[in-house]
Amino acid sequence: MTAFPAAQPGVAPLGMAVPAAQHRRVFLSPPHLAGGELDALQAMLDSGWVAPAGPVPIAFEQAIARAIGIPHVAAVTSGTAALHLGFQLLGVCPGDEVWTSALTFVASIGPAVQMGATPRFLDVTPDTWTMDVDLLRRELAAAARRGRLPRVVVPVDLYGQPADMPAIVEACAHWGVPVLSDSAESLGAIQHGRHAGADARLMAISFNGNKIITAGGGGALASEDAGLIARARQLASQAKEAAPHYQHEEVGYSYAMSSVLAAIGLAQITALQARVDARRAIHARYRAALHDLPGMRFIGEPNWARSNRWLTVIRLDPSEAWVDRETIRRALAAEQIESRPVWKPLNLQPAFRTAPQAGGEVAATMFEQGLCLPSGSSLSPQDQNRVIAVIRRCFRA
Numbered sequence: 001m002t003a004f005p006a007a008q009p010g011v012a013p014l015g016m017a018v019p020a021a022q023h024r025r026v027f028l029s030p031p032h033l034a035g036g037e038l039d040a041l042q043a044m045l046d047s048g049w050v051a052p053a054g055p056v057p058i059a060f061e062q063a064i065a066r067a068i069g070i071p072h073v074a075a076v077t078s079g080t081a082a083l084h085l086g087f088q089l090l091g092v093c094p095g096d097e098v099w100t101s102a103l104t105f106v107a108s109i110g111p112a113v114q115m116g117a118t119p120r121f122l123d124v125t126p127d128t129w130t131m132d133v134d135l136l137r138r139e140l141a142a143a144a145r146r147g148r149l150p151r152v153v154v155p156v157d158l159y160g161q162p163a164d165m166p167a168i169v170e171a172c173a174h175w176g177v178p179v180l181s182d183s184a185e186s187l188g189a190i191q192h193g194r195h196a197g198a199d200a201r202l203m204a205i206s207f208n209g210n211k212i213i214t215a216g217g218g219g220a221l222a223s224e225d226a227g228l229i230a231r232a233r234q235l236a237s238q239a240k241e242a243a244p245h246y247q248h249e250e251v252g253y254s255y256a257m258s259s260v261l262a263a264i265g266l267a268q269i270t271a272l273q274a275r276v277d278a279r280r281a282i283h284a285r286y287r288a289a290l291h292d293l294p295g296m297r298f299i300g301e302p303n304w305a306r307s308n309r310w311l312t313v314i315r316l317d318p319s320e321a322w323v324d325r326e327t328i329r330r331a332l333a334a335e336q337i338e339s340r341p342v343w344k345p346l347n348l349q350p351a352f353r354t355a356p357q358a359g360g361e362v363a364a365t366m367f368e369q370g371l372c373l374p375s376g377s378s379l380s381p382q383d384q385n386r387v388i389a390v391i392r393r394c395f396r397a
């Protein structure tokens with residue numbers, strides 16, 4: 001059997017010295033194993049159902065549906081694949097506009113662009129860093145006057161903070177525009193008493209290695225609409241029709257989730273609430289330990305939302321702080337601690353040079369001043385204290 005070096009910080013395989021604590025690398029959001037993964041994989045292998053079919057992906061889909069309180073779920077190969085299927089189901093065609101937040105990961109819009117759509121990037125609000133609903137209302141009215149409403153609007157639950165979905169859905173419904181929620185980062189987050197993204201026509205989640213729950217890769221598309229998810233499943237497995245030979249009314253994709261990933265996901269999702277609690281506790285510790293520093297700001301949490309605090313993000317307000325995010329990022333890197341600037345706004349990415357945008361000043365400010373801190377649910381208090389000490393030291397120098 002091949003032996004690989006340990007990926008989990010501080011966990012050394014047999015025969016390797018455990019690195020001294022002060023040199024141990026601290027990662028931003030590493031996978032956190034729940035303990036049941038090996039048993040789940042063994043049960044899957046024993047059953048013989050290894051392919052992207054059979055009872056294991058179905059059991060995972062049901063577990064996801066229970067966790068998010070949305071009845072219909074298709075498990076797929078990635079969050080990006082889930083978004084791609086969503087765009088397909090909502091009829092995105094070449095020349096259509098698809099709107100999303102300026103402040104997000106490229107996958108929120110990538111598949112739509114590959115389908116020939118024009119992206120339009122809307123600014124975020126400074127309190128929640130999610131899509132600015134007043135701006136969305138104004139932009140929709142202006143688009144209606146131009147006679148060019150978007151085919152789909154894609155709000156993003158950024159860093160685990162849910163967007164204000166009822167307000168977004170209401171604004172879009174007024175013009176008959178469907179909402180596809182990019183909830184890739186927000187599994188376990190709550191807004192207005194429901195799961196993040198719950199009121200959208202479709203919502204996508206991700207089980208990538210850095211997310212709060214991982215299947216070692218993978219994603220899911222969820223909806224209240226059974227017909228949409230049945231079509232998603234059909235498209236995800238090459239749009240094969242029910243016939244003894246291979247029959248295709250349309251062309252699909254090879255996006256169905258493997259039973260290998262689904263088995264890992266099944267074991268992981270049992271720990272979801274514990275993972276949310278752990279990330280929220282890490283966020284609370286950062287806040288308590290850093291809030292007194294001049295110009296130190298955090299993403300707000302309105303009273304209608306409960307973030308999963310996927311990543312804790314600090315923002316350094318330059319009117320008070322005499323240290324910037326790059327100073328802190330470099331100081332952390334020198335101590336083997338990984339941190340990352342906030343998503344670079346998509347309207348500032350060379351790939352989208354010519355895309356229309358609405359506002360963008362808030363997103364640009366968050367990028368310039370924001371830094372994501374190590375927030376993995378397996379982060380030890382000792383390692384978190386190291387992160388805190390380095391940041392506090394930057395303010396003394």
Ligand SMILES: *Cc1c(COP(=O)(O)O)cnc(C)c1O
Pocket residue numbers: 078079080081104105107108156182184185205206207208217218219
């Ligand atoms: C991770 C992520 C995705 C993509 O998920 P994958 O499973 O990596 O394809 C999409 N949108 C956002 C906001 C993400 O953070």
